[in-house]
Amino acid sequence: xxGQVPWLDRLHxxxxxxxxxxxxxxxxxxxxxxxxxxxxxxxxICAVVREAEHEAVPELNAVVGEAQCCWRxx
Numbered sequence: 001x002x003g004q005v006p007w008l009d010r011l012h013x014x015x016x017x018x019x020x021x022x023x024x025x026x027x028x029x030x031x032x033x034x035x036x037x038x039x040x041x042x043x044x045i046c047a048v049v050r051e052a053e054h055e056a057v058p059e060l061n062a063v064v065g066e067a068q069c070c071w072r073x074x
Contacts, residue, residue, distance in 0.1 A: 007048060007051075007052045007057060007059065007062075007063045007066075008059075008062065008063065008066055010048050011045065011048055011063065011066040011067060011070060012066075014041060014044055014045050014048070014070060015066075015069070015070050015073070017041055018041050018045075018070060018073065019073075021037055021038065021041060022073075025037075025038070042071075045067050045070050045071070046067075048063065048067065049063055049064055049067045
């Protein structure tokens with residue numbers, strides 16, 4: 001179970017980053033910048049899942065589940 005921590009920690013950090021983005025996005029007048037920030041966060045979430053899958057972590061289902069929680073809040 002110790003291997004799970006880095007993946008879930010990374011996703012928790014990304015979820016916090018996404019929450020901060022959502023809290024301030026309405027203040028950003030530059031639509032391209034806002035869209036770029038949004039896409040970058042989602043790309044980072046996908047990257048964590050791809051890396052976990054590539055390394056065949058046994059906790060992949062938990063990683064995918066946490067990533068889905070991030071997606072659902074999008």
